Amino acid sequence: MIKKRIRKSSLSLSEIITIQVLFHISGYRNFKTFYLEYVCKFLTKEFPNLVIYNRMVELKSSSFIPMMIYLKTEGLADCTGISFVDSTPLRVCDKRRIGQHKTFKEIAQRGQCSLGWFFGFKLHIITNDCGGIIDFMITPANVHDTNPLKMKGFINKLYGKLFADKGYLSKELFQSLFANEIHLVTKLRKNMKNPLGVII
Structure with missing residues (x-):
């Protein structure tokens, strides 16, 4: 049986969710351009532990359920x-x-x-x-x-x-x-x- 190493993210869950929220209010049409051309260039002070784009895509998927739970419990109008x-x-x-x-x-x-x-x-x-x-x-x-x-x-x-x-x-x-x-x-x-x- 091949063991698959689970890498620990250097971005916190709150940072991952914040980046996704920023994307939707940024005006960018696709997440890749937003992440590489804006976040990685201009928000390095706010997010000092940024990961490569492919890793960020993986983290987005893992943050979906926590983000929905937060929105349902705390973010509704x-x-x-x-x-x-x-x-x-x-x-x-x-x-x-x-x-x-x-x-x-x-x-x-x-x-x-x-x-x-x-x-x-x-x-x-x-x-x-x-x-x-x-x-x-x-x-x-x-x-x-x-x-x-x-x-x-x-x-x-x-x-x-x-x-x-x-x-x-x-x-x-x-x-x-x-x-x-x-x-x-x-x-x-x-x-x-x-x-x-x-x-x-």
């Missing part, structure tokens, strides 16, 4: 009475490579979004009118956008108006949310009358 909900696809591979994909083989699914079919997951996010994230959820791609809104744990902070696109049109969902003092506001499809009465 409050509801202001005006909220927005939407989902975005998280593709794990190209559609042509689905049969060869192994990493998420047992949990990723085929799903559809406004850009067509994809293989992976969906990220569902609720934000307030100030841009703060009230809550988020990751589901397989085949889960309908309305399903997370049927879970009390996902909407327990909400009140007032919740704005969404046409993909959330559902009389059952509207009535369920309204019973919890949440007014779902969407546009109607062109071929629909106004079956919910008060929805706009």
